[in-house]
Amino acid sequence: MDLEDLNVIPGFSIETAGVDYDDDELTGKSKKKKGGGFQAMGLSVPILRGILKMGYKIPTPIQRKTIPLIMEGRDVVAMAKTGSGKTACFLIPLFERLKQREMKNGARALILTPTRELAIQTFKFIKQLGKFTNLKTILVLGGDSMDSQFAAIHTLPDVIVATPGRFLHLCVEMNLKLSSVEYCVFDEADRLFEMGFGEQLTETLRRLPDGRQMVLFSATLPKMMVEFAKAGLSDPTLIRLDVESKIPETLDLKFIYCRPDERYATLLVLLREVIPKDAQVVIFAGTQHHVELISLILTKVGIACTHVYSGLDASARKINTAKFTMKKVNVLVVTDIAARGLDIPSLDYVVNVHFPGKPKLFIHRVGRCARAGRSGTAYSIFSNDDIAHMLDLHMFLTRSTEPDDSRNIGRAPPELVETEHQLVLEYVKHVDLSTAYRVSNNAYKQYIATRPAASTSSNKKAKQFKLGELKILDDFEKAAALKTEKHGKKEKKVKNNQSTHNPDEFRDNFLAQMKNFRPKSTIFELNPKNNSKELSVMAEKREKDNVKIEKHKRKLAELEEEEHKPKAPSKKMKNQQIKDDENFIPYQAKDHVEEDGYAINSFAKQAGSAEFSVVGDTADDQRRHKRLQMWDRKKKKMVNVVDPKAGKIKTEHGVWIAASYKTGRYDKWKERTKIDEQMAARQDSDASDAEETVPLPKRDYPHTHWGRHNAKMDLKKVRDLELKSVEQIAKQRLQKETKLAREKVARLKNVQKKKKALGKRLAKSKGKK
Numbered sequence: 001m002d003l004e005d006l007n008v009i010p011g012f013s014i015e016t017a018g019v020d021y022d023d024d025e026l027t028g029k030s031k032k033k034k035g036g037g038f039q040a041m042g043l044s045v046p047i048l049r050g051i052l053k054m055g056y057k058i059p060t061p062i063q064r065k066t067i068p069l070i071m072e073g074r075d076v077v078a079m080a081k082t083g084s085g086k087t088a089c090f091l092i093p094l095f096e097r098l099k100q101r102e103m104k105n106g107a108r109a110l111i112l113t114p115t116r117e118l119a120i121q122t123f124k125f126i127k128q129l130g131k132f133t134n135l136k137t138i139l140v141l142g143g144d145s146m147d148s149q150f151a152a153i154h155t156l157p158d159v160i161v162a163t164p165g166r167f168l169h170l171c172v173e174m175n176l177k178l179s180s181v182e183y184c185v186f187d188e189a190d191r192l193f194e195m196g197f198g199e200q201l202t203e204t205l206r207r208l209p210d211g212r213q214m215v216l217f218s219a220t221l222p223k224m225m226v227e228f229a230k231a232g233l234s235d236p237t238l239i240r241l242d243v244e245s246k247i248p249e250t251l252d253l254k255f256i257y258c259r260p261d262e263r264y265a266t267l268l269v270l271l272r273e274v275i276p277k278d279a280q281v282v283i284f285a286g287t288q289h290h291v292e293l294i295s296l297i298l299t300k301v302g303i304a305c306t307h308v309y310s311g312l313d314a315s316a317r318k319i320n321t322a323k324f325t326m327k328k329v330n331v332l333v334v335t336d337i338a339a340r341g342l343d344i345p346s347l348d349y350v351v352n353v354h355f356p357g358k359p360k361l362f363i364h365r366v367g368r369c370a371r372a373g374r375s376g377t378a379y380s381i382f383s384n385d386d387i388a389h390m391l392d393l394h395m396f397l398t399r400s401t402e403p404d405d406s407r408n409i410g411r412a413p414p415e416l417v418e419t420e421h422q423l424v425l426e427y428v429k430h431v432d433l434s435t436a437y438r439v440s441n442n443a444y445k446q447y448i449a450t451r452p453a454a455s456t457s458s459n460k461k462a463k464q465f466k467l468g469e470l471k472i473l474d475d476f477e478k479a480a481a482l483k484t485e486k487h488g489k490k491e492k493k494v495k496n497n498q499s500t501h502n503p504d505e506f507r508d509n510f511l512a513q514m515k516n517f518r519p520k521s522t523i524f525e526l527n528p529k530n531n532s533k534e535l536s537v538m539a540e541k542r543e544k545d546n547v548k549i550e551k552h553k554r555k556l557a558e559l560e561e562e563e564h565k566p567k568a569p570s571k572k573m574k575n576q577q578i579k580d581d582e583n584f585i586p587y588q589a590k591d592h593v594e595e596d597g598y599a600i601n602s603f604a605k606q607a608g609s610a611e612f613s614v615v616g617d618t619a620d621d622q623r624r625h626k627r628l629q630m631w632d633r634k635k636k637k638m639v640n641v642v643d644p645k646a647g648k649i650k651t652e653h654g655v656w657i658a659a660s661y662k663t664g665r666y667d668k669w670k671e672r673t674k675i676d677e678q679m680a681a682r683q684d685s686d687a688s689d690a691e692e693t694v695p696l697p698k699r700d701y702p703h704t705h706w707g708r709h710n711a712k713m714d715l716k717k718v719r720d721l722e723l724k725s726v727e728q729i730a731k732q733r734l735q736k737e738t739k740l741a742r743e744k745v746a747r748l749k750n751v752q753k754k755k756k757a758l759g760k761r762l763a764k765s766k767g768k769k
Contacts, residue, residue: 041067046132047095051088054128060085062241067092070215075233077216080241086217087125090185097183097213098158101134105180109159112184112204114191116141116163122187123161135159142166150174150669155726164192164200171207173666178207189218193225205232247363247397251370252377255390255409257470258417260383263353264297265420269412270351270379271303271331273479279348280324283333284365286354286447288312291333293436294353298331300427305331336361350378354444355386357451359396387462388454395458410473413480 037058038051059067062080069076070093080086094109102108113119123139130137138152140162149170153160160167170176186192192201214233218225229236247253258266267283275281285291288309295307306320306329324332336356350369356362362380370376382390394400399408428437454462524534670676 041071041092043092043096044099047092047130049132050095050129051092053131056088059088062086062239063089063092065239065241066090069237069239070213071096073213075214075236076239077218077221077229077233077236078239078241079218079221084241087122087187088129090187090215090217091126091129094159094183094185095130095133095135098135099133101136101158103156106156107153107158107160107178108180109183110167110178110181110185110204110208111159111161111187112164112167112192112201113161113187114163114195114197115188116143118188119161119163126159126161137161140167140170146170146173146665147669150666151673151726154675164197164204168200168203171204173662176207178204179209181208181212183213184208184215186214186216189216189225190220190222193222193228198224198228201228247366248370248376250375251366252375253366253397253399253408254377254379254473254475256379256381256473257409257411257467258381258383260385262417262421263381263383264294264424265417266381266412267294267351267353268297268301268420268424269416269476270381271298273413273416274379274475275349275351277330279330280327280346281331281349281351282347282368283331283351283353284356285333285335287440287443288335289436289440289443290354291335293433293440294333296433296436297424297427298333300433301423303331304329305333307333309335310337336365346374348376350376352378352380354447355380355382355389357389357453359393362393385448387465388458389451391458391461391465392454395455407474409470410476411470413472413476416476 038048038056041059043051062078062084063086066076066078066086066089070090078086078089090111098108111119111122113122119139119141123137126137135158136155137159138149138155138157138161140149140152140160142163142165144166146169149166153170153174153176171178186201192198214236216225216229216233216236256266256270271281283294285294288311291307291309295305298305306323308317308320312320320332323329347369350366352362352365356365366378369378380390427433522538524538
């Protein structure tokens with residue numbers, strides 16, 4: 001029994017044996033290899049030859065998890081980083097499913113990619129990996145000739161690799177139904193939705209048959225893609241190999257409160273007083289306008305920095321990132337989108353100038369610090385707009401938010417913040433900073449409007465959050481103590497069990513009392529006259545209001561007493577209709593909680609925990625995020641919340657056209673190429689051949705020269721009677737052209753030889769004379 005036969009036996013595979021063998025072609029001996037390779041997946045011989053030809057021996061983690069599931073025919077949503085080998089994850093099952101070339105119905109597999117470069121890369125990889133299969137693959141890209149793409153689709157390829165815009169344009173022009181597609185792949189699906197291809201993907205999905213297999217590969221899992229996967233995929237399986245959503249134990253989280261207009265001053269105090277000058281710091285800002293403003297302010301102050309955001313040129317982004325990684329500059333200012341591709345292992349500090357909208361986005365930011373066992377600190381500046389989001393984060397991390405704990409939550413020293421704030425106000429008066437400051441203020445309003453809202457419970461708790469009790473963060477006091485030690489100033493030691501007068505505590509208590517102070521008199525009663533009209537009006541007003549205030553206090557007291565007492569059934573409860581348990585049909589089953597617990601594959605729960613959306617750092621991206629798409633059950637497609645472009649599609653030129661619009665280019669191409677007449681003639685010839693022609697009788701040819709010659713001539717007659725495909729005709733013409741070219745070259749060489757021989761003869765005859 002061969003090793004390939006072992007995979008056929010139920011319940012047994014080469015992987016269970018732990019060892020597989022590979023025959024060495026040169027020595028003829030067998031080598032021992034480690035288990036878990038591609039040989040253990042039960043792949044067919046041509047596909048395994050292609051894999052080994054490319055030098056792949058052991059599958060990557062994402063390949064080990066996804067390939068068996070896809071080969072079972074299940075819909076899969078896989079999350080993995082770029083460069084983890086995900087292209088082979090969907091190509092190996094594709095080759096295994098399609099097997100051989102078929103020219104009956106049309107394309108059987110469709111691969112959609114967001115960019116032209118990625119589509120070309122996938123096309124080349126198919127040619128290399130499927131070298132020993134005879135599957136035909138075509139490439140459909142925007143910007144290429146549509147006439148050549150019409151002809152390529154008429155060759156009935158097995159696999160189509162395309163970009164969504166041009167492929168949908170061809171589907172509309174040619175009225176393609178795609179009923180023969182069995183296998184569909186959306187590569188870099190998060191980028192497909194980020195680039196605005198949601199409507200194209202939905203329209204393409206509607207043209208696919210119900211029984212197709214869908215595979216989505218993505219680096220992140222935005223909410224739009226989760227809704228799309230729930231609606232377009234049948235019982236999908238979520239596979240996650242992305243970054244873990246946990247904060248390292250060696251990472252300290254610090255939160256600094258400030259007023260909204262003192263963010264930049266607090267940042268300057270943090271960089272000057274707490275964070276060492278030689279430490280590497282990444283500063284996260286809300287939008288690209290804030291990135292530009294912060295970098296300008298830091299440069300003005302004298303702190304060397306660089307910045308990266310999505311709107312920056314690709315070469316400039318590489319240069320600025322290289323400056324930071326090579327430690328030419330210690331401060332890097334970025335946005336969330338620009339920070340997606342950064343990997344800085346030696347990062348010491350992270351500073352959040354603008355608080356993120358979701359806890360997972362916070363983890364995505366601070367997770368770049370304290371990697372590989374290193375320690376680090378993440379400082380987050382928050383103001384009144386961010387209290388609810390900060391409480392959401394602490395609930396997610398199961399941490400306390402008590403104001404008494406000055407180790408994690410506190411303020412910056414007021415005198416230092418005020419000094420830096422005055423400097424910032426002076427800086428933004430200059431011409432180069434005034435425009436950036438004004439634009440960033442408008443961008444902050446847009447950032448707050450597009451940021452995901454906090455939970456209702458956190459919003460309620462935010463009103464009760466005691467800002468007045470926040471003390472100065474311990475990090476600032478430690479930094480101040482270190483500075484005084486460096487300057488040689490010794491502080492007095494405080495003896496045990498003795499109380500001393502602390503000016504900082506006195507100031508904080510005094511400020512808290514000032515904030516909580518509510519005067520009993522109004523501005524109209526300051527320095528009043530005895531018979532003034534204002535005094536009498538305010539006295540009457542206060543008498544009326546006191547009655548309402550007392551009544552309100554009594555209600556509050558009664559409500560508190562009722563909360564502590566056991567509730568008795570009220571008249572309203574008695575008048576309500578009693579539910580009939582015998583005939584009542586609930587919306588959910590009684591045991592739905594148990595069923596959810598026993599469920600093996602629950603995509604909704606897994607996707608909810610893995611969902612990760614990043615708001616854009618430009619105004620257009622933020623507006624697009626504000627009108628997120630949602631699945632419409634009646635229309636059975638993705639629609640915008642505010643949908644001004646319903647029923648339209650975007651062409652490769654960026655023009656919005658009606659979904660049923662046709663330019664007529666395909667009809668003109670058919671008239672020019674006479675493709676319909678050719679197809680009809682082929683069908684007629686097929687029918688006539690099936691009815692009239694009789695296959696040539698088999699003959700026994702002798703094993704001689706003329707016997708082999710007669711066999712070749714009879715085989716040529718049979719091939720001439722067979723219907724040839726477009727590829728065979730083109731190949732035959734090409735062979736004929738090359739043959740004529742060779743004959744022409746041979747004739748020219750003969751003429752040149754004759755001319756040389758004639759010249760030699762003439763030279764000899766002249767020499768004799």
